[in-house]
Amino acid sequence: MILYYISIFFIALLSMIVSGNNLSAAVGTVVGSRIVSRWFGLLLGAGGFSLGLLIEGRFLSNSIFRIMPDVPYYILVVLFISFILFALATFFRVPLSLTMAIVGISIGISLRVGFSMDLSYVYFVISAWVLAPVLSIFFSFYLNRKVSSINVNNAWKAARIYKILLVIISFLTAFTLGANTFGLLASLGHDSLFTLGIMIVSIFIGAIFLSGGVIKRVSQDIYGMRYANAFISLLVSSALVEAATFFSLPLSNTQTLTSSVFGSGLSYNTKAMISRPFFQVVAMWIISPLFGMLVGFLLV
Amino acid sequence: MVNYHFLKKIMVIGERQSLLSMQSYMNLAIENSSILISVFQKPEDPLEDMVSKVSENEKKADDITLELKRNVTSGAIGSTLMDNFLNLIEKFDDIIDRTYWISREMTRTKDSLIANSFHMEPVSNFYANFCVILEKNIEAVKMVDRMLQVSDVSEAKQIRKEIEKLEEEVDEIKDGIIDRLYRISESISYLTFNHINSVVHTLDDLLDDCEDISDLILNTMMSVSR
Numbered sequence A: 001m002i003l004y005y006i007s008i009f010f011i012a013l014l015s016m017i018v019s020g021n022n023l024s025a026a027v028g029t030v031v032g033s034r035i036v037s038r039w040f041g042l043l044l045g046a047g048g049f050s051l052g053l054l055i056e057g058r059f060l061s062n063s064i065f066r067i068m069p070d071v072p073y074y075i076l077v078v079l080f081i082s083f084i085l086f087a088l089a090t091f092f093r094v095p096l097s098l099t100m101a102i103v104g105i106s107i108g109i110s111l112r113v114g115f116s117m118d119l120s121y122v123y124f125v126i127s128a129w130v131l132a133p134v135l136s137i138f139f140s141f142y143l144n145r146k147v148s149s150i151n152v153n154n155a156w157k158a159a160r161i162y163k164i165l166l167v168i169i170s171f172l173t174a175f176t177l178g179a180n181t182f183g184l185l186a187s188l189g190h191d192s193l194f195t196l197g198i199m200i201v202s203i204f205i206g207a208i209f210l211s212g213g214v215i216k217r218v219s220q221d222i223y224g225m226r227y228a229n230a231f232i233s234l235l236v237s238s239a240l241v242e243a244a245t246f247f248s249l250p251l252s253n254t255q256t257l258t259s260s261v262f263g264s265g266l267s268y269n270t271k272a273m274i275s276r277p278f279f280q281v282v283a284m285w286i287i288s289p290l291f292g293m294l295v296g297f298l299l300v
Numbered sequence B: 001m002v003n004y005h006f007l008k009k010i011m012v013i014g015e016r017q018s019l020l021s022m023q024s025y026m027n028l029a030i031e032n033s034s035i036l037i038s039v040f041q042k043p044e045d046p047l048e049d050m051v052s053k054v055s056e057n058e059k060k061a062d063d064i065t066l067e068l069k070r071n072v073t074s075g076a077i078g079s080t081l082m083d084n085f086l087n088l089i090e091k092f093d094d095i096i097d098r099t100y101w102i103s104r105e106m107t108r109t110k111d112s113l114i115a116n117s118f119h120m121e122p123v124s125n126f127y128a129n130f131c132v133i134l135e136k137n138i139e140a141v142k143m144v145d146r147m148l149q150v151s152d153v154s155e156a157k158q159i160r161k162e163i164e165k166l167e168e169e170v171d172e173i174k175d176g177i178i179d180r181l182y183r184i185s186e187s188i189s190y191l192t193f194n195h196i197n198s199v200v201h202t203l204d205d206l207l208d209d210c211e212d213i214s215d216l217i218l219n220t221m222m223s224v225s226r
Helices: A002-032 A038-060 A072-091 A098-113 A119-149 A155-187 A193-209 A212-222 A227-246 A253-267 A276-299 B004-011 B014-021 B024-041 B048-076 B079-115 B121-149 B153-183 B190-225
Strands: none
Touching: A002 A038, A002 A072, A002 A155, A002 A193, A002 A227, A002 A253, A038 A155, A038 A193, A038 A227, A072 A098, A072 A276, A098 A119, A098 A155, A098 A276, A119 A227, A119 A253, A119 A276, A155 A193, A155 A227, A155 A253, A155 B014, A155 B190, A227 A253, A253 A276, B014 B048, B014 B079, B014 B121, B014 B190, B024 B048, B024 B079, B024 B121, B048 B079, B079 B190, B121 B153, B121 B190, B153 B190
16 A cells, blocks of 8 residues: 555656646747736646546556556656656756656566566557657648648738637647546556546646746747747647547657657748757657666666 | 636747837838928938937937847847847847938038038939938838838838838949939038048948848748748
């Protein structure tokens, strides 16, 4: 029982960090473009995370135990290593994906203890991780090109529509992230009401106290895009994460969003993009699960 | 209960409201240009009242600039377009500042011409051309005013083209004035040469500002709509 409560403690800590770190991904555009205030953005994002977790989080409830044994000690090891890795990554400002790290550590533990994983599911997850960024870039590129070719007559009417759509899509992005990433985290606490309650409180604490600097920087620097580009990036990203959730696949929201932002950049006729940060993030997508797997394998 | 402030933020386009509030510069620009036309038409007349009116308008423009900049930086505009809007405000303010500079230049020059017993004849011909430029400036300012109000992107593009055409016409007038100025430079004083040369460049800048403003407005409209 004590292991269970320690696990819940780490789930709460991770929920806070993930909420603080990812809030900007969901609501950065609407806050950065001053459509909503920072506080409204916080409520929109944290509300979206929580509702996503409550309504669709159950789709991920059994996913992790197809990869690793459902043993309290191993669950605690996964959470502990994830927390240390995530804390180090945050300290060194490295874009680590929690979803990928958790899956990687779980595979490492299973390999060490000889657990018979559902290999077809593991291959399915890996395929999704490879396919999702490619699809994100493709759809984002295509849709941006399509939208930019539309002849807009009334500029202000279009701006008004985009503003409303951006608020809706920001909420949906938070919702899908809540369903997938927080759903995966909740599965490690067996989706009990107690776990969900603690997670929701942690999500709000993280959003309020840990998102300040990040939301300001991301919303003003990275998401300094036009309304239409921002809308398409969020739409593509949230659609892919939602699809992954329905297939019970853990998929990193930052993976899809970074790729769709990259796709938006590629769609511009005049390209003034610095591709290096994108490829650094891509490198982390490969390193995160492999490193997690190695640490999981060595530490159990 | 629906949050009124939230709905207002969503439904009222901050970018549009900020553009419309820039219309307050229009009357000041038109009035100052009209005053300068009167000054150039009758340079012998007393200038004090006219110059003080231009100066008063310049102060009003400074207040408007302060207020608009405060609005833009305190929440009306998103970070992506903020630089655009601040540039826009600066350009509007520049138009008024330039008309003020010309009015001050006219006072100084007139005093100096009288003190040195110079004749007004050589400059009056140039002044007639200055009036043409100022009339075109008024026309351009009115077009900018129309551009601030339109919603249709293609209409805004059309107005921008018309402003560009006016700017090109003024460029030609300016070149003609400078050519003529150099041709008669032997027969005029350094003071007169410098006066005409400085004023014509400043008048040309007025149209350049209008053209820059039309570009910025169009960019803003394109940016928010696609």
